[in-house]
Amino acid sequence: MTQDELKQAVARAAIEYVVDGEIIGVGTGSTANFFIDELAKIQHRIKGAVASSEATAARLRGHGIAVFDMNEVESIAVYVDGADEITASGAMIKGGGAALTREKIVASVSRRFVCIADGSKLVDVLGRFPLPVEVLPMARAAVARALAKLGGEPRLRLAANGVDAFITDNGGMILDVAGLRIEDPRALECEINQIPGVIAVGLFARRGADVCLLGTADGVRKLTF
Numbered sequence: 001m002t003q004d005e006l007k008q009a010v011a012r013a014a015i016e017y018v019v020d021g022e023i024i025g026v027g028t029g030s031t032a033n034f035f036i037d038e039l040a041k042i043q044h045r046i047k048g049a050v051a052s053s054e055a056t057a058a059r060l061r062g063h064g065i066a067v068f069d070m071n072e073v074e075s076i077a078v079y080v081d082g083a084d085e086i087t088a089s090g091a092m093i094k095g096g097g098a099a100l101t102r103e104k105i106v107a108s109v110s111r112r113f114v115c116i117a118d119g120s121k122l123v124d125v126l127g128r129f130p131l132p133v134e135v136l137p138m139a140r141a142a143v144a145r146a147l148a149k150l151g152g153e154p155r156l157r158l159a160a161n162g163v164d165a166f167i168t169d170n171g172g173m174i175l176d177v178a179g180l181r182i183e184d185p186r187a188l189e190c191e192i193n194q195i196p197g198v199i200a201v202g203l204f205a206r207r208g209a210d211v212c213l214l215g216t217a218d219g220v221r222k223l224t225f
Contacts, residue, residue: 139197
């Protein structure tokens with residue numbers, strides 16, 4: 001199976017976690033896009049969705065799915081999103097799609113977090129995928145120095161033109177931190193969050209996944225945490 005076929009398989013499997021009559025949280029990225037396309041087929045069963053990015057909101061609306069502002073809802077039945085890496089304990093690195101801050105907000109108010117990913121994203125230790133950290137533009141250099149002291153190699157994410165800094169939906173910049181071996185993701189998440197100028201770090205350990213659906217050549221593998 002191709003990687004896209006694996007992603008499509010887990011997107012279909014995630015539909016069984018959709019709660020009828022509720023608002024669904026939807027993540028950002030290629031795997032989440034497959035889920036949106038599957039969700040469109042049963043949109044009559046849900047009240048609508050909360051999106052973790054402007055791109056996701058546009059795709060949802062393109063399918064005719066009502067999009068709610070986060071301030072309009074008190075809780076979300078289930079949040080479905082992908083991951084760049086995930087461990088057997090449910091801790092994740094997210095943010096390859098630059099939506100880590102809004103993804104954290106949606107996850108924080110969701111009663112269940114379902115991660116959907118192809119099997120290659122399951123790792124023993126987080127850190128091979130560069131850790132995204134969203135920062136205030138004025139703090140970019142200061143935060144980069146602090147991250148370097150933690151043993152990482154921070155690099156500013158660039159826009160598609162390869163020259164300008166990539167700007168998030170929140171007006172922040174992203175530092176992608178390579179060279180980390182994250183043995184204690186909860187502790188590192190807390191430590192990076194305390195650096196002045198950090199908006200959010202792409203470690204999802206304090207609020208990790210409750211369920212992970214992994215696409216493999218032998219079918220969808222389910223992990224629960």
